[in-house]
Amino acid sequence: MGITQSTHSEPNMGKIVIVGAGASGISVLLHLVEKARHGKVLPLITIIEKDKRFGPGLAYSSFCSGTIINMQADTMGLYFNDPKHFSRWRQELSSGPFPSRDIYGQYLKICHNKHSLRLRTWG
Numbered sequence: 001m002g003i004t005q006s007t008h009s010e011p012n013m014g015k016i017v018i019v020g021a022g023a024s025g026i027s028v029l030l031h032l033v034e035k036a037r038h039g040k041v042l043p044l045i046t047i048i049e050k051d052k053r054f055g056p057g058l059a060y061s062s063f064c065s066g067t068i069i070n071m072q073a074d075t076m077g078l079y080f081n082d083p084k085h086f087s088r089w090r091q092e093l094s095s096g097p098f099p100s101r102d103i104y105g106q107y108l109k110i111c112h113n114k115h116s117l118r119l120r121t122w123g
């Protein structure tokens with residue numbers, strides 16, 4: 001089990017708790033980070049994950065390394081207004097429209113690590 005948490009928050013703002021750091025949880029985290037980047041003051045954010053790994057969930061873990069994603073890579077970016085974000089990220093790792101699921105798992109993990117650090121910095 002793991003927990004990621006922002007280090008500071010505005011008092012009396014309540015809390016945001018994200019349960020599960022799979023694709024949906026990481027996507028919500030990125031959305032919140034974008035809001036913070038544009039000046040929004042956020043309450044304390046806590047992400048709780050029952051596994052040790054943040055990001056891949058079941059579908060994009062190394063258990064699925066021999067299988068490919070079933071949606072085109074260009075639609076799999078985590079930012080709703082930038083669907084090609086994943087395609088750009090994985091350019092040097094693989095080609096073709098349907099990369100393996102564990103590559104997508106690495107993408108989720110790196111997005112979590114990068115943005116949870118940002119959240120800690122901003123507090």
Ligand SMILES: Cc1cc2nc3c(=O)[nH]c(=O)nc-3n(C[C@H](O)[C@H](O)[C@H](O)COP(=O)(O)OP(=O)(O)OC[C@H]3O[C@@H](n4cnc5c(N)ncnc54)[C@H](O)[C@@H]3O)c2cc1C
Pocket residue numbers: 019020021022023024025048049050051055056057058059060064068069070071
């Ligand atoms: C084998 C398989 C292949 C798939 N392939 C594709 C694909 O190619 N393309 C596609 O678009 N979709 C695919 N999907 C659908 C895929 O599940 C979703 O795209 C996406 O992973 C769902 O994200 P999620 O965060 O909702 O769930 P998950 O990725 O399952 O994440 C849930 C997270 O919550 C954690 N969790 C669960 N219970 C608790 C708890 N009580 N407390 C704390 N943490 C908890 C889990 O450990 C996990 O990390 C696939 C699904 C499966 C099962």
